[in-house]
Amino acid sequence: MNGPKQTFDEELLFLQRSQDELRQLLVAEQLTLRNLAQRLWSQQEAERARLSQDLHDGLGQILTALTRKLDVAVIEQGVDASVAELAAHALSDVRQLSRLMRPRILDDLGLAAALNWLVRTLCEHEQLESSIEIDIEEEPSSHVAILVFRIAQEALTNAVRHANADKISVFATRVGKALRLDIIDNGRGFNLDTAAQGIGIASMRDRATAFSAEFDIQSRPGGGCHISLLVPL
Amino acid sequence: MNNKIRLIVADDHTLVRQGIVQMLSQHELFEVICECEDGQSMVQAALKHNPDVLLMDISMPKMNGLVAIDKLLHHRPEAKILVLTMHDEIEYMHALHQSGAKGYMLKESSTEQLAEAILMIHQGQTYFPKVLLKELAESKETGKVKESILDNITRREREVFFLVVAGRTTREIAELLDMSHKTAENHRGRILAKMNVSNTAELIRLAARKGLLE
Missing domain, CATH: 3.30.565.10 (Histidine kinase-like ATPase, C-terminal domain)
Known part of the structure; x- marks a missing residue:
């Protein structure tokens, strides 16, 4: 025999259970989101590291060679020194950019x-x-x-x-x-x-x-x- | 009889390493006995071959340069290390100077400069960039940077320092830090020298004055 009291208690128990389930679900969702956010940031770091390496090894090496050649040209062929300075400036900017992208x-x-x-x-x-x-x-x-x-x-x-x-x-x-x-x-x-x-x-x-x-x-x-x-x- | 200075060269960039080795091999005073491409094999090679001077890069795979230096000096406090790097930042120079390396040199340096540095270090001197020496001298004058007497000593020496001032004997320190008695004694000697005191009692008094006794 189901009295109104018993029905009410059952209802309450049921509500409590589903509330617990929802709470657990929410915590799990939050954790998933946090993990996702962490992964995104880590991915961005990895991407930056790769770009930083490319900048350093690619453009950086070309500019290093260019600076050396211009330094020689200034001494041996009377090239305007400000041209060599510009190249040196570009090299130092590229290096700095690469370092800030991945220290x-x-x-x-x-x-x-x-x-x-x-x-x-x-x-x-x-x-x-x-x-x-x-x-x-x-x-x-x-x-x-x-x-x-x-x-x-x-x-x-x-x-x-x-x-x-x-x-x-x-x-x-x-x-x-x-x-x-x-x-x-x-x-x-x-x-x-x-x-x-x-x-x-x-x-x-x-x-x-x-x-x-x-x-x-x-x-x-x-x-x-x-x-x-x-x-x- | 071979009186050449025996060298180990460690650098993960094969081309760069080969260039350095070739440059050194042409010099009548030097002999490269081993090449390594990561920090771990460098430590092993140094322990096995006992080179006169060790030339090494900082950024290396498996074990980075700073850790490798620490590890090597732990086993061979007398090892002579010359850091050869592309990093011209002052922070690198300070860190490597503190690590116990004997010299710091940029890879773009000339053959003559490199030879000079190796010879000086082999003779027991040090070779660091002028810009670092200037900063160290300035900070000594103003007393700004050297706030703690511990800034001057390496990580390993710091461990020994705290055990010495805690009243441990050299034998106990050797056991606790898993090093030979001779190594522990060497560390103790260098700490005394760096802190400008002549015995353990003075060291403890200095530590007390600086609030370093626990």
Whole structure:
């Protein structure tokens, strides 16, 4: 005999079960999406590495040969020295582009050296003061290292190119079982709600989320910008 | 009697390596006894042949240069390594200088420069780019970079350092770090020299002053 009480209990149990199932499904979907996002970012890195290698080995080698020939021509045939300088300039630009696409230094020397290099190369020809403090103890796994490097690269490029900052500070420290990155500039800042700079920020945030990292950005017009990233190790 | 300087050349770019080897073989003072194309085989070859000077690239497959240097110096602290690379960035120079390599040279250098570097390193001197020496001298003057006394020593020496100041004997250190007694003693000696102290007691006092005692 099914009383109304029993029917109600059964209904409740059924609803609870289907709710649990839905929750599990949602968690699984989220995990799949996160894995997919991670794979996409890794794929992009691999693609960039390939292009970087092609640039270095192809155009880079041709320009190296050209520079050498022009150097000789300047001395022996009185060719205008500015022509050789132009070729040397092109070579150095190609090398820099190749390095930024895939920082070899990250594989060779690790995150600390790569961050030092990044800050130096992006800031050395600019009218700004930069400081960097790194205390990360052990080398993180390569996907953490490349995440931190790419976020730093994006944030520093923004600060140097768009923010008109004259002071930039970079901190990378180990905090418990996480790695923390802070990039602070004193540039013109911006309103977080307007889309003007939105694209770079959205991609930094997406990338951080894909690797379960926390990403935070604080800025206001005239008030500089502070980007921080907390990556679990 | 063969008095040539015995060399090992390690570089994964076959053409580049062959070019270097050919260049060196034409020199009356040098003899290339072995060629390697990755970090792992370089370490094995160096342990087997004990070359006078080892010429190596940094970016190599299987084991990158920095790890290979660490590994080799762990077994042969007296090994003389000359890094031969395409990287002209100062960060590479600093890292390799700290790693315990004796010299750093760009691949585009002339034969004469390469020969000079090998001879100097063979005689127990070092050979690093002027731009690095200038930075090191400046940072020494201003005291800016050398904030920690540990910046000056290699990773392996750092491990030994902490065991020494923790009161471990050389024999214990050798056992703990899986190295010979002689190697441990060599590390200890080099740490004392680099930190400019004459014995373990002074080293411990220095560590205490710098807040490095746990």
